[in-house]
Amino acid sequence: MGSSQIASIYSALAALAPTPGTDTVVRVQGYGSVTSQVHTDDLPMRKLQAFANESGTEFAFVALGKTVQATWTVVDRFLYRHATQGEGWEAFSDDLTSYSASYVGLLKANRALGLPQVHVVEARFVPGIFSVPEGAGNRIAGVDVILTIAEVIS
Secondary structure, eight states: OOOOOOHHHHHHHHHOOOSSSSTTEEEEEEEEEOOOOOOGGGGGEEEETTTTTTTTEEEEEEEESOOEEEEEEEEEEEEEEOOOOOGGGGGGGHHHHHHHHHHHHHHHHTTTTTTTEEEEEEEEEEEEEEESTHHHHHOOEEEEEEEEEEEEEO
């Protein structure tokens, strides 16, 4: 029986380069390198979170035999910029929308992420103000991209 390509899936996601604008460079913390801290100089940043928030895995046999499907839920958190007190969504909503549209275009062009037996099933885009680290007063505007990815393992 084969083994999962989950590390390769995370690497392929990290290689995507969605951006809120053509002149914006977005840093990435990928699989195995995500930290709980964010420094202002790191923004904007993506954090590919394994087994955090809404991430997880479902596993099912495809038919009789040893072929299985793993359905991975991966959270790709985009942290754009600090949200200051009194600042409303209008200050960054256009940029978060542009980022989401950029991500949609990349997924449309790369549904299989360049990997055999892997495909993106769906993606949800959930904007928010995130406390980083969790529970801290450091509020950062961004968007969670919640991806459902199916992998067939035979």
